[in-house]
Amino acid sequence: MFDLPPRALEMRDQVNAFFNARVLPNNRLWREQMRAGQAVPDIERELREDARELGLWNMALPRLTDDEPGTRLSNLEFTAVAEVLGRLEWGSRVFNCHAPDVPNMELLQLFATPEQRTQWLEPLLDGSSGSAFAMTEPDVASSDPANLQTSIVRDGDEYVINGRKWFASNASHTNCEFLIVVGVTDSDAPKSKRQSMVIVPRASQGLSFKRDLPVFDHVSPTSTHPEFSMENVRVPAENLLGEEGAGFAMGQARLGPARLHHCMRAIGECEVLISLMVKRSAERSTFGKRIDEYGATQEAISLSRIELDQCRLLVQQAAHLLDVVGNKVARKQISMIKVAVSRVYQAIADRAIQLYGARGVTNDTPAARAFGKARAFRIYDGPDEVHLQTIARLEAGEQVLDGLEYYLDEE
């Protein structure tokens, strides 16, 4: 068995103890409060304060400095913790380790000026505000960022922003204070130098929300995906994040860890689904046999275990590489886990639904929601095909074996 660093196991055990004692038993209450329309359920607020006091806070941020609240873990160390957080849809939020705030915090840690840190990063680290990342546009194929049309034009001491965006997760949530908006500052520049990022307060004049998009017919009050337009939205020039034209490179820096964290959390959720499959199939019988005695059931559970453990090892490898060689060098492994985990996640959710029969398609188990999330995961953070293209291109550039001519005979 591959052993994680002792510190990772220690933190995982602490998080696990808090999760099992405090978070999980409150899942029903959280759901009731959420259904009653609380955008941040009261129980979530209460648990966040307790988790923070215990130092179980901001663990997904490898760059935390000593004056920032929380506990710094490497990406590899965080894999163990993130799995626990992934077992509930709201688990990561209790520990301030949730998307899109964590990737935005990483972006701000890397590129914000001291003034931007004070104004935008510190409240996120404290957990007193929320944020969104707005890249995708309804009018263009946004998996190719070179297509983006939103314009960001310098006008004196301000930038003026015009464009339409959608699926900027959390942007319409009441806790969202600002959006990091990606747009074009120089349409004549080479493709990778056209875009920039600006910080846009959610309350800006000219920014109007049109609707919250349902995902598989579901609109969650706690996790929104809005469509909105920006018409002559003006922000001070000092809201430019990083340098003009650096938006594409910054986006890549943000997406590496973001993809990794989504994969880690999905693995935790898949563990729950496998346990639920085992439980259910041991409890029910058909035609004189327990359901877990059928080969089809055994195959569903066994394949899920094999595929999930493969994914975990791939994710640990990618996390380790991100720690030691960085996002750029680890990009093949990041693309690999994105494709592998989203597919396995969907397959395991599908098997869990099947084993639960009609109950599997209701909200009485987490399987149906997981299936929807897994299906969406094959699109967000970059569609599968784009990652497969990246992997194939990088593979083509890596000649690893000598003497291939000796394997090839002339016809």
Ligand SMILES: Cc1cc2nc3c(=O)[nH]c(=O)nc-3n(C[C@H](O)[C@H](O)[C@H](O)COP(=O)(O)OP(=O)(O)OC[C@H]3O[C@@H](n4cnc5c(N)ncnc54)[C@H](O)[C@@H]3O)c2cc1C
């Ligand atoms: C739940 C959810 C949350 C999201 N959160 C955010 C967010 O917070 N911020 C944000 O900016 N965006 C977010 N998105 C949007 C997401 O990142 C985009 O949907 C994604 O990048 C794809 O862009 P697109 O929808 O424009 O698809 P398109 O670019 O139009 O692509 C459509 C399809 O074309 C095919 N395709 C594209 N390129 C290739 C290729 N190279 N080879 C083969 N086939 C290809 C693929 O099948 C792909 O799915 C979210 C999406 C979802 C579903």
